[in-house]
Amino acid sequence: MIVDSCKNPETKQAIAIEYLEQLGVDPAVDVKSLVISHWHSDHIGGASQIVEKCESAQVFYSSALLREEFLTFVEAFANPLSVVDRQAPGPGEMANIIKLLEERAGQDANYSRAHMSPAIEGRVLYDRQNNGLRTEVRSLSPSDAAFTNAIQEFSSMIPALNEQRKVIPSPTSNRNAVAIWVNFANKCVLLGADLEETNEQHTGWSAIVNSATKPAGQADIFKIPHHGSITAHSDDVWSFMVSPEPLALCTTFSNSSLPTENDIQRIKNYTDDLYCTTQPKSKLPKRAPAVDKTMNDATKARRPLGRSVGHIQVRLDVNGNQTICANQYVAKL
Amino acid sequence: MNDTASINYDDVTTETDEFNRPLYDPDKLPRKSTEEVLFDISSYRKATWIEEPSIRAPRNILPPKSSKNLDSFKLLQLWEGYVSDINGDEFTATVCDRTNPDYPNEEVVFSIEEVTPDDRELLQKGAVFYWSIGYADSIGKPRSRESRIRFRRIPGWTQREIDSSRNKAKELAQLFAAD
Numbered sequence: 452m453i454v455d456s457c458k459n460p461e462t463k464q465a466i467a468i469e470y471l472e473q474l475g476v477d478p479a480v481d482v483k484s485l486v487i488s489h490w491h492s493d494h495i496g497g498a499s500q501i502v503e504k505c506e507s508a509q510v511f512y513s514s515a516l517l518r519e520e521f522l523t524f525v526e527a528f529a530n531p532l533s534v535v536d537r538q539a540p541g542p543g544e545m546a547n548i549i550k551l552l553e554e555r556a557g558q559d560a561n562y563s564r565a566h567m568s569p570a571i572e573g574r575v576l577y578d579r580q581n582n583g584l585r586t587e588v589r590s591l592s593p594s595d596a597a598f599t600n601a602i603q604e605f606s607s608m609i610p611a612l613n614e615q616r617k618v619i620p621s622p623t624s625n626r627n628a629v630a631i632w633v634n635f636a637n638k639c640v641l642l643g644a645d646l647e648e649t650n651e652q653h654t655g656w657s658a659i660v661n662s663a664t665k666p667a668g669q670a671d672i673f674k675i676p677h678h679g680s681i682t683a684h685s686d687d688v689w690s691f692m693v694s695p696e697p698l699a700l701c702t703t704f705s706n707s708s709l710p711t712e713n714d715i716q717r718i719k720n721y722t723d724d725l726y727c728t729t730q731p732k733s734k735l736p737k738r739a740p741a742v743d744k745t746m747n748d749a750t751k752a753r754r755p756l757g758r759s760v761g762h763i764q765v766r767l768d769v770n771g772n773q774t775i776c777a778n779q780y781v782a783k784l
Numbered sequence: 785m786n787d788t789a790s791i792n793y794d795d796v797t798t799e800t801d802e803f804n805r806p807l808y809d810p811d812k813l814p815r816k817s818t819e820e821v822l823f824d825i826s827s828y829r830k831a832t833w834i835e836e837p838s839i840r841a842p843r844n845i846l847p848p849k850s851s852k853n854l855d856s857f858k859l860l861q862l863w864e865g866y867v868s869d870i871n872g873d874e875f876t877a878t879v880c881d882r883t884n885p886d887y888p889n890e891e892v893v894f895s896i897e898e899v900t901p902d903d904r905e906l907l908q909k910g911a912v913f914y915w916s917i918g919y920a921d922s923i924g925k926p927r928s929r930e931s932r933i934r935f936r937r938i939p940g941w942t943q944r945e946i947d948s949s950r951n952k953a954k955e956l957a958q959l960f961a962a963d
Binding site for chain 2: 517518519520522523524525526527530549552553556557563567609610611612613614615616617618619706735736738739741742744745746748749750751752753754755756
């Protein structure tokens with residue numbers, strides 16, 4: 452199973468595919484499912500390559516993404532005349548994925564039923580027994596209320612007549628993201644996607660903690676939601692769904708300087724075992740002195756948006772023993 | 785009465801005009817009767833009396849065409865950016881290096897004063913602009929290093945585009961519906 456995607460900035464290929472091929476895995480045959488937790492650019496880069504290569508995989512997607520409102524939004528911004536941030540290709544990737552799914556559904560009337568499923572609260576995405584070892588994957592979100600909110604949000608993003616063309620609106624909320632729970636051996640893994648805490652009973656992390664379908668057990672491995680942002684923090688999740696001192700994994704998000712120093716300190720109150728996929732700060736590249744001087748004169752502030760790719764590999768054996776490997780762009784905090 | 789043909793004009797020529805045509809002292813010209821003058825005038829009008837080259841504009845009355853452009857801009861660096869936030873008298877933008885595509889994007893904060901007044905109404909969240917840095921040359925002025933921000937002017941969304949997106953979306957939603 453592949454959950455979300457990002458691209459190797461050098462090869463422009465989906466990193467998940469590169470990684471699996473290095474391990475000798477054949478994506479076309481061995482990848483059984485792909486989860487698209489939400490459409491934001493930092494989670495979907497290269498996903499269309501995965502859909503294209505993993506022909507037999509089941510595609511799970513956040514439930515509002517293949518509804519008319521979001522499809523209208525994607526169709527509008529896939530228009531060659533629309534303005535797209537070249538570095539934020541989220542809708543472009545979604546447009547490519549939709550095109551691939553459309554072609555396959557057009558050729559096979561049963562394709563949608565067999566290969567496409569919306570991920571919603573409490574849905575089992577994978578449940579297999581191999582050599583006495585059970586692996587179960589389930590989606591914990593979005594809730595029905597979050598789905599409704601997402602539909603309304605997508606409707607508001609559809610361009611209006613004569614409206615000035617701008618880059619695709621930056622998403623303001625992450626309430627429709629798909630959080631995932633994995634049971635393997637005797638370990639539990641909680642993948643938080645970008646799901647935020649809304650402090651509303653029926654949306655966000657509150658909806659999961661209060662849900663009748665909340666999984667039993669506590670996660671030993673926790674992928675921190677929304678890059679460690681305070682907006683995704685839930686005391687209840689740490690108290691009821693995550694074991695004490697879990698292995699915590701955080702991905703930095705340069706565009707918003709996440710996680711902040713405060714975020715890191717807050718997370719470290721819960722665990723000392725915290726890894727970040729890139730160093731939180733990057734240096735400015737060297738430019739011609741005349742250019743640098745003029746840039747500094749013309750701007751009040753500057754900072755680079757880093758492109759180094761961190762890689763944390765966590766492996767569990769059949770007894771649940773874990774080993775951790777990381778590349779040079781990973782920081783243990 | 786003297787015949788004009790018999791006049792020695794050297795005796796009555798006093799000076800020449802700027803085109804080197806002789807100017808005659810009228811007091812020294814032989815007097816004629818009115819009838820003769822009128823006759824002469826009518827003959828004069830028929831004759832081409834100017835023996836010097838035809839009147840034409842002197843050469844080089846226009847300044848020579850300059851071989852260089854009057855204003856030029858030597859581009860050193862170009863970014864394409866979009867506005868991510870506007871806050872009071874400043875705005876934040878993400879800029880993508882078009883001169884060095886391998887360099888990472890940068891987030892920059894500009895004062896709104898960096899935007900030319902013509903473009904202020906285009907300054908909105910999501911608006912796209914070009915930011916160029918280079919040397920500006922003008923005749924008669926010293927070279928200056930300049931930073932220029934120019935917003936893209938793109939036609940607004942049309943009803944046809946919106947309708948086309950809606951129709952296609954409806955079609956896709958029905959195709960993907962599993963139930």
